Every structure is written in C-alpha cells, then in structure tokens.
Amino acid sequence: MALDKRLAPDRIAPPEKRNGGNLETLVDLCPRLLALAWSPAAEAACYDVFGCTERDDFRAADLRGGPNCEFLWAMRNQIFKDRGYCFRTARAISYFGNEGCRFDDMAAVPLSRVERANAAVIAQVEREKGCPR
Structure with a gap:
C-alpha cells in the first residue's frame, strides 16, 4: 500500500495556518501515533x-x-x-x-x-x- 501524499501532514494545512493549530500539537505529542497512521498496513500474523x-x-x-x-x-x-x-x-x-x-x-x-x-x-x-x- 503506497502512502497517499494527499494525507501527509504538510498537505493538510499550509505552514502559516498550522502554527498553533491542533496539527502541530498532535505532531509534537504523538509521533508514534502518526507513524502508525501513515505507515503501510502490516500483514498481521x-x-x-x-x-x-x-x-x-x-x-x-x-x-x-x-x-x-x-x-x-x-x-x-x-x-x-x-x-x-x-x-x-x-x-x-x-x-x-x-x-x-x-x-x-x-x-x-x-x-x-x-x-x-x-x-x-x-x-x-x-x-x-x-x-x-
């Protein structure tokens, strides 16, 4: 499964609108959550x-x-x-x-x-x- 670039964090809002918005807080506080959300789906055993x-x-x-x-x-x-x-x-x-x-x-x-x-x-x-x- 390829990463859908339309959903990448830098495409959600332009940088000038992200300063202090929820996205910046989410990126700062939850990098593991974002890594999981934007990583290809794993084939579970x-x-x-x-x-x-x-x-x-x-x-x-x-x-x-x-x-x-x-x-x-x-x-x-x-x-x-x-x-x-x-x-x-x-x-x-x-x-x-x-x-x-x-x-x-x-x-x-x-x-x-x-x-x-x-x-x-x-x-x-x-x-x-x-x-x-």
Missing part, C-alpha cells in the same frame, strides 16, 4: 488457535499449553517484524532478515495496544517456560 496479533488478545493460558519455545519466540518477534523493527541478534536476522526495517529502537516501534499486550503475554509465557532469550 494469524494463528488458528490464538487469533491474529493485531486484533485478538492472546491468553497466557492458551500459550502455556501449546507452542514450544521456538514458536513463541517467532510469534513475539513477528509482531515487531511486521511493524518495521530492525533486528540486532544473529538469530533474529537469520530468521526474519532486516529488509524494509525502519526502527532501531524496539520501544519506538508503533505497536497498537493489542500488539503490545500480545508481545508482553508471549514474553511472559516464554519466561515461565524457561525459554532462552
């Missing part, structure tokens, strides 16, 4: 038992009895890959690659509430199972 990473809340109880450590690691990192994270470890780069990545800082990756919660619950189950990090 969906799983028969658990649902899709961007819309369904994963339950720890479901994850505990199902996937092994390798699968949990891949599920968690796929969330970040889908949103443009640039991996640093040899393991992740080998598995996912870094093509098209845009964010070096994991905290800067524009995840939705559901995606962030799903990554956290997967990491929690990984810790409970004693999975290697």
Whole structure:
C-alpha cells in the first residue's frame, strides 16, 4: 500500500495556518501515533488457535499449553517484524532478515495496544517456560 501524499501532514494545512493549530500539537505529542497512521498496513500474523496479533488478545493460558519455545519466540518477534523493527541478534536476522526495517529502537516501534499486550503475554509465557532469550 503506497502512502497517499494527499494525507501527509504538510498537505493538510499550509505552514502559516498550522502554527498553533491542533496539527502541530498532535505532531509534537504523538509521533508514534502518526507513524502508525501513515505507515503501510502490516500483514498481521494469524494463528488458528490464538487469533491474529493485531486484533485478538492472546491468553497466557492458551500459550502455556501449546507452542514450544521456538514458536513463541517467532510469534513475539513477528509482531515487531511486521511493524518495521530492525533486528540486532544473529538469530533474529537469520530468521526474519532486516529488509524494509525502519526502527532501531524496539520501544519506538508503533505497536497498537493489542500488539503490545500480545508481545508482553508471549514474553511472559516464554519466561515461565524457561525459554532462552
């Protein structure tokens, strides 16, 4: 999906009309929200038992009895890959690659509430199972 340049922030209002308007405040206060809003839609990973990473809340109880450590690691990192994270470890780069990545800082990756919660619950189950990090 290509960025619709008609919706880019500099096209909404001319600079002289933005000084002190809501757009300037939004840009200053919510850069992650804007990055998410103007980034191409990610292809979310969906799983028969658990649902899709961007819309369904994963339950720890479901994850505990199902996937092994390798699968949990891949599920968690796929969330970040889908949103443009640039991996640093040899393991992740080998598995996912870094093509098209845009964010070096994991905290800067524009995840939705559901995606962030799903990554956290997967990491929690990984810790409970004693999975290697």
